Amino acid sequence: MTEASSSSRASGLAASTAEIDVSCRLPLLVLFISAAIWLVMASVFGLIASLKFHSPQFLAECPGLTYGRVRPAFTNSLLYGFCVQAGLGVALWLIARLGQTTLAHRWLVSVGAKVWNLGVTVGVIGILFGDSTGFENLELPPYASVLCFLGYLLIGLWGVVTFHQRRERILFASQWFLFAAVFWFPWIFSTANLLLVTFPVRGMTQAVIAWWYSNNLLFVWLSLVGLAAVFYFVPKLTNRELHSHYLALFTFWSLILFASWGGIPNTAAVPAWMPALSTVAIVLTLVPLLAVALNVFQTLKSPGSNAPRDPSLSFVLFGVGAFVLAGLMNIGGALDSTRQLHFTWFVAARTQLHLYGFFVMVMFGAIYYIFPKFSGVEFPYPKLVRVHFWLAALGILAYALPLAIGGILQSVQLQDAKISPVQMVQSSLPFLRASTTGDLLLFAGHLAFLGNVAGLVTRFYRARVTAVYSVATADLFKSAEAKS
Amino acid sequence: MNYGPLLFLAAFFALASSWFGFVLSPQLQIGRLQQTNSVPAGEAYPVARPGLARQGLDVYRANGCAYCHSEQVGQTGIVSDVLLTDAGTNRQALTAALLKVKPQAQPTELLATLPATIEEGLTNKAEADAAAKNLSVGGAKAQVWIRPVGPDIDRGWGKRRSVAEDFLYDYPVMPGSQRIGPDLANVGVRLPDANWHLLHLYAPTNKVPGSAMPPYRYLFEKRRIERARSPNALDLPPELAPESGYEIIPKAEARALVAYLLSLRADTPLFNAPLSAAAPAPPSTNAPPK
Numbered sequence: 001m002t003e004a005s006s007s008s009r010a011s012g013l014a015a016s017t018a019e020i021d022v023s024c025r026l027p028l029l030v031l032f033i034s035a036a037i038w039l040v041m042a043s044v045f046g047l048i049a050s051l052k053f054h055s056p057q058f059l060a061e062c063p064g065l066t067y068g069r070v071r072p073a074f075t076n077s078l079l080y081g082f083c084v085q086a087g088l089g090v091a092l093w094l095i096a097r098l099g100q101t102t103l104a105h106r107w108l109v110s111v112g113a114k115v116w117n118l119g120v121t122v123g124v125i126g127i128l129f130g131d132s133t134g135f136e137n138l139e140l141p142p143y144a145s146v147l148c149f150l151g152y153l154l155i156g157l158w159g160v161v162t163f164h165q166r167r168e169r170i171l172f173a174s175q176w177f178l179f180a181a182v183f184w185f186p187w188i189f190s191t192a193n194l195l196l197v198t199f200p201v202r203g204m205t206q207a208v209i210a211w212w213y214s215n216n217l218l219f220v221w222l223s224l225v226g227l228a229a230v231f232y233f234v235p236k237l238t239n240r241e242l243h244s245h246y247l248a249l250f251t252f253w254s255l256i257l258f259a260s261w262g263g264i265p266n267t268a269a270v271p272a273w274m275p276a277l278s279t280v281a282i283v284l285t286l287v288p289l290l291a292v293a294l295n296v297f298q299t300l301k302s303p304g305s306n307a308p309r310d311p312s313l314s315f316v317l318f319g320v321g322a323f324v325l326a327g328l329m330n331i332g333g334a335l336d337s338t339r340q341l342h343f344t345w346f347v348a349a350r351t352q353l354h355l356y357g358f359f360v361m362v363m364f365g366a367i368y369y370i371f372p373k374f375s376g377v378e379f380p381y382p383k384l385v386r387v388h389f390w391l392a393a394l395g396i397l398a399y400a401l402p403l404a405i406g407g408i409l410q411s412v413q414l415q416d417a418k419i420s421p422v423q424m425v426q427s428s429l430p431f432l433r434a435s436t437t438g439d440l441l442l443f444a445g446h447l448a449f450l451g452n453v454a455g456l457v458t459r460f461y462r463a464r465v466t467a468v469y470s471v472a473t474a475d476l477f478k479s480a481e482a483k484s
Numbered sequence: 485m486n487y488g489p490l491l492f493l494a495a496f497f498a499l500a501s502s503w504f505g506f507v508l509s510p511q512l513q514i515g516r517l518q519q520t521n522s523v524p525a526g527e528a529y530p531v532a533r534p535g536l537a538r539q540g541l542d543v544y545r546a547n548g549c550a551y552c553h554s555e556q557v558g559q560t561g562i563v564s565d566v567l568l569t570d571a572g573t574n575r576q577a578l579t580a581a582l583l584k585v586k587p588q589a590q591p592t593e594l595l596a597t598l599p600a601t602i603e604e605g606l607t608n609k610a611e612a613d614a615a616a617k618n619l620s621v622g623g624a625k626a627q628v629w630i631r632p633v634g635p636d637i638d639r640g641w642g643k644r645r646s647v648a649e650d651f652l653y654d655y656p657v658m659p660g661s662q663r664i665g666p667d668l669a670n671v672g673v674r675l676p677d678a679n680w681h682l683l684h685l686y687a688p689t690n691k692v693p694g695s696a697m698p699p700y701r702y703l704f705e706k707r708r709i710e711r712a713r714s715p716n717a718l719d720l721p722p723e724l725a726p727e728s729g730y731e732i733i734p735k736a737e738a739r740a741l742v743a744y745l746l747s748l749r750a751d752t753p754l755f756n757a758p759l760s761a762a763a764p765a766p767p768s769t770n771a772p773p774k
Contacts, residue, residue, distance in 0.1 A: 056688070056698040063702045068548020130546030134656035180495050187499075191507060196656070204648035205515040206657040212506040220499075256495060260502035269556050269646035269659065271513060277505065340635070343554055343663040414663065417638030421666040422694040428664075429696065 014100040014167040021374040023102035027109035031089035036453045038081025043443040045074035050439045053432040064128040072139040086363040087225040099166025104158045112154025119147030135210040173248035177228035188216045215263025222359045237313040243298035255288040265342040282334040289327040311385045315365030322357025340414040346407025349400040357396045380455035391445030399438025406431025514648045522752045532653045533747045540744025554660035555669045557642030560634035564612035566603040574622025629760035641667040643751040644759040650750040672749040681742040703738035
């Protein structure tokens with residue numbers, strides 16, 4: 001870790017870790033608590049959507065809970081409620097910690113976090129009332145997107161200012177990833193909203209831009225933030241140096257260059273150069289994928305002190321594994337010559353493995369590490385953290401594995417015109433129903449996570465109230481003593 | 485030297501390259517797409533959907549139909565068929581030509597009913613053209629028919645692959661990413677009956693046994709029959725019918741959605757998605773045939 005070794009080179013004005021943690025406290029409390037609540041909301045929506053495959057009549061009378069509205073509500077609360085929010089929290093802390101400076105304008109950052117949450121809340125309610133934009137992963141209606149954008153600007157701006165005010169001038173690899181991510185989200189989000197919703201472009205261009213946005217949010221933004229956390233936490237939690245700083249920078253360049261071009265399915269009704277270019281770029285993402293795997297593997301293999309294994313490390317390493325696996329599935333899907341895999345559950349399995357198996361897991365690891373640091377309070381149920389790890393790990397496997405197998409079967413059936421659509425859906429139903437087990441396990445894990453976060457926050461505020469009370473009453477007793 | 489700004493710019497352009505690639509270029513290419521003409525009929529395509537169908541697109545969007553249904557048909561290739569439409573006057577020459585094109589053919593049987601398919605599924609268009617030319621002897625007329633093939637086409641989901649023109653006037657464009665249900669790109673041709681669609685929306689399993697589609701009862705309204713039964717009321721089978729004295733009426737949303745589904749007909753032959761279709765019936769006039 002460079003933090004300790006290079007501290008001598010830092011200027012004398014570097015803030016102490018305690019000061020940094022205190023400066024992050026308020027915005028990170030808002031971001032992480034809301035993220036934990038959104039996660040539970042998301043899994044409720046996800047569970048309802050999953051149960052529709054057990055019985056299509058389930059909650060069918062209620063327009064707000066029909067499959068076509070619950071499913072986007074699920075993806076949007078997971079993406080914007082948890083992923084972007086938790087990612088921003090972890091990013092702010094890393095920017096402040098690695099730059100050895102306090103977070104700038106924390107009040108405005110926490111106001112931004114609240115505006116963001118208002119936006120997501122309004123947006124998800126809008127989707128349930130049928131106001132979705134109709135573009136996948138950008139279903140938030142325009143009035144919600146404006147709020148989200150403003151909230152993001154308030155958070156991201158002070159993230160950039162904090163980065164600029166850093167006392168440690170030598171950049172660690174994670175800072176590259178974070179700095180690019182902070183800039184890339186407003187760009188893609190505003191482009192997509194302006195060109196798809198405010199001033200819509202014509203025809204199939206809409207679909208191309210929607211695919212571009214969705215790919216850049218899921219596979220570039222989330223990868224940038226997630227890998228920044230991986231490159232920070234893997235060395236930190238194992239007490240080792242990152243194997244290669246330059247390999248990490250190589251990952252950065254290859255990722256932003258190749259991954260940002262993915263996303264156009266080769267079935268799309270667009271001129272052929274677009275899917276072709278996209279396929280080439282997706283195959284080239286093998287380069288950053290292998291670089292990440294190599295860097296993490298070599299870091300773990302390098303000699304170092306064997307500290308007791310932190311549960312956070314399990315989350316982060318699981319995330320790295322899922323990142324590589326989801327990336328390989330993406331490449332496999334792009335190379336599929338039958339061109340039918342794009343229409344199957346295989347894609348859903350791959351997306352969820354990347355989104356949940358990689359990003360959400362890494363965020364869990366990061367939050368379990370960061371939260372006690374900046375609040376100064378330990379998690380009340382440390383054993384529950386391990387339980388959560390197993391629930392989440394088994395849950396995502398039980399979710400993605402049946403869907404991937406069912407998807408491959410579905411793609412074989414799609415090629416045979418003799419198999420009717422009804423036969424096809426009937427034969428994929430067992431896989432969909434099996435994945436409900438995954439939904440249930442994840443839901444239980446999210447309750448454990450929320451329980452731990454809520455317990456910690458209660459402890460934190462109780463400690464503060466006790467402190468304030470003792471200070472106040474100390475004065476009271478002093479004056480009473482003085483009188484007597 | 486401080487490389488910071490230089491590196492910032494490099495990262496900026498690396499990320500921006502995909503913006504130029506997949507936002508700006510598609511806008512310059514397919515964003516400026518204009519109405520085109522069908523080939524060979526020369527009719528304008530596409531024409532904007534009727535008003536009710538446009539409202540239906542909104543119902544389709546609000547209820548997230550695109551999460552289970554795609555609207556993109558694919559094809560794996562194109563094959564050519566050679567058809568003999570007119571035997572002409574010189575039977576002997578035609579029989580000889582026929583045997584030359586297809587040595588194992590039975591000329592008398594083939595010529596008994598016209599039009600007759602002489603060659604089927606030729607992957608080489610030049611070969612089909614040559615065969616048609618050889619057959620055109622003594623006033624005989626042969627045609628080459630172009631037929632897209634692929635699992636989607638065989639299933640009847642479309643006549644040809646979907647192209648960008650099919651979506652020209654739609655907002656939002658929802659090509660869909662999942663095929664939990666069948667593809668709908670051409671459903672208006674495949675299932676042209678509005679009543680079928682209304683009943684299917686009300687009770688999917690009644691029309692398609694084993695369907696996993698949820699019923700959309702909230703698009704319908706149960707009403708007491710006042711004087712006479714409404715002409716819009718659904719003709720439900722006894723097990724689904726409401727108690728006597730009541731009727732099920734589709735709401736405006738349901739009618740709009742069905743109008744949209746019926747407007748989905750991407751079967752026009754285009755230059756970039758060719759397809760031979762039966763020529764339209766000649767206009768009936770008293771003019772003598774040419």
